[in-house]
Amino acid sequence: MRAGYALDGGVGRIADARHHAVAFLDQAHVVHHVPVPARALDLTHLVVSELVTNALKYVPGPVLMELRISACAVDVVVWDCDPIVPAARPADPHRIGQHGLEIVKAVTPDLFTEQESVGERITARIALSHTSSSDTVRR
Template identity: 85%
Template sequence: MRAGYALDGGVGCIADVRHHAVAFLDQARADHGLPVPARARDLTQLVVSELVTNALKYAPGPVLMELRITAHAVDVVVWDSDPVVPAARPADPDRLGQHGLEIVKAVTLDLFIEREPVGKRITARIALSGTFSSDTVRR
């Protein structure tokens, strides 16, 4: 199951995509019987917020988001027109802000960043079941 969204960057855009993410997960549970624990819902909303916020903040053009779900994971895919590949900064408790990618890396199973002919595509994979520890994150 998958769903795509074009984002305009207007007021309330982040809240809207978080709402779309929850509705998508609810539909996956209702229509396909997929187990979607509260932890996966919460992490999906967090990842959507962080990736879309970064794309809207740094990309000069449109932003697209796609959600995909399987029996094992949710993929949050965000495409933007900025070709610069982001990098997580080293942890710094004194730094204010700019922790988005650091947070996403800490709560996902996999994070893929791919350059596209125009811009880049970031895919974050969130586990639907099992225990999670940032010590077991694969990169």
């Protein structure tokens, strides 16, 4: 299952992206019976927020978000038109802001950045570890 969203400018688009992610995971759970642990839902919400915030804050132009889910993982893919692939900065407890990729790297086992002919694509993979059924989101 996959879904794509175009997000154009404005702080409200970050909340829209989070809303799309929650609705996408709800649909995967309810319609397709994919177990979505609460932890995976929370991490997806966080990763979407950080990646979309970075793209909308630092890059003029359109931002595209794609969500994909399989039996094993949720992929959050964010594309923007910046030709420079971002890198997580070294940890610095005194730095204010610019911790987005640092946070995403800390909570996802797989983070892929790709330069494309136009822009960049960042993919974060969040594992759907099958824990106890009490941890699965019920809708």
